[in-house]
Amino acid sequence: MARLRPTIIAALADMFGDGLVFDMDEEASARLEGFSAALGWARRSGPRSVRVNEGGVTFEVTIGVGHKTGLYLDQRENRARVGALARGRDVLDAFSYTAGFACHALHGGARRAVCIEYGAGGDPRVECLRRASRARARRGALRGDRPRSAVLRP
DSSP states (O other): OGGGHHHHHHHHHHHHTTOOOEEEOOHHHHHHHTSOOOEEESSSOOOSEEEEEETTEEEEEETTSSSTTSOOGGGHHHHHHHHHHOTTOEEEEETOTTTHHHHHHHHTTOSEEEEEESOOOSOTTEEEEEGGGHHHHHHHHHTTOOOSEEEOOO
């Protein structure tokens, strides 16, 4: 795929006009496959972050940080479904990364959302358990709690 990068970027430019393309490879994968990892804007500079609205939930995505954007398109309908089922519930969002499921749950009326992973945005109803102290924090924050809904994904 690396050798097709110029063709893919040109095709994206043809399809989306003057749209921006950020090119980001995982360093370990690039090394394994024998090419130089790309990290940067493909044709011209773009913003440091963008806002994405997904079903009434707004996320700020920092470009070029972390694993892709964290808002995987193949999970869009699943996030919306969690939001539709969450009213009045306590929700556990495990492996949350960007807290997308938790944010949709709160948008759908969840009473509380607890995330296990990285950051969780600015909503005070989201309680994020940081990776560095995952085991200790998980025991303390969830002791006695029995969330009625849980999202688990690799």
